[in-house]
Structures are given as structure tokens and as C-alpha cells.
Amino acid sequence: MKFNNVRLLVKDYEKCFKFYTEKLGLEAVWNLGGCYGSFKVADGIEGLAIFTSDLMAPAVGNADKSLPTGCREKMMVSFEVENVDETYKLLLTKGVTFVNQPTDMPDWGARVVHLRDPEENLIELYTPLKMA
8 A cells, every 4th residue: 555645625626726836835746627636745745635525525425415514623734844933924924814823832842833724624834843
């Protein structure tokens, strides 16, 4: 078995594709027909993708079910960045809204900040804390 990617199933593909490319600055590997896109995430490796949820639902027998709303996250996408504070400031200038501000989390060994994509998927940006 070989890992390929984490695929977020989204309602508004175009809005999400623009968010990941224009706001977060990820390089797109694929942008197929306005329904599937994938992005380079580490050392040129493809690892994150988005796909229109209405196209996936029939394939897995969920076409009659609605998307979850008003619930706690079951997943989060996490990206290591060179400097959380600098990345935070840069993304603010691009209109990104954050859930919180950069915070040291010593028990986690990281300085973190959180945001959401246009479909409310939770994203964490972190920089490892220097060990004393």
C-alpha cells in the first residue's frame, strides 16, 4: 500500500481551489474539470487534494445524505511553516481569517495558529519550538 493524498470533499470546488492556491500559496499539480485538484505540500510531493463531494457521494452510496454541519472537527490539515508569526501576518494581508493567534504550546512542542478553509475544514500552521 502506498500513500497518495488526503482528499477533502467540498461543495464549492472553485472557491476552495482558489483558497489553497491564491491564499495559502500551494502549487497545484492537478485542476481537472473544476471538480478535482491536488497540491504539492512537501518537497514537491503531492499530498493534499480536493474533490467535489456531490460527485463522490454516489460512488460510496451517500447521495441521499447531507453534509455534516454544526459538529466538532473529525480531522485537521496541518502544515509546518518556517515561522508561524510571519506566515500569520502574510496570510492576514491576503484576507485569511484565523480562529486564534499564534500561540506557544509547550506540551505540543510547537507554536501554532489555526484557520479554516472556505468549507470550514480546520487547518493548523505550526513551527516546532526550540528545545532549551
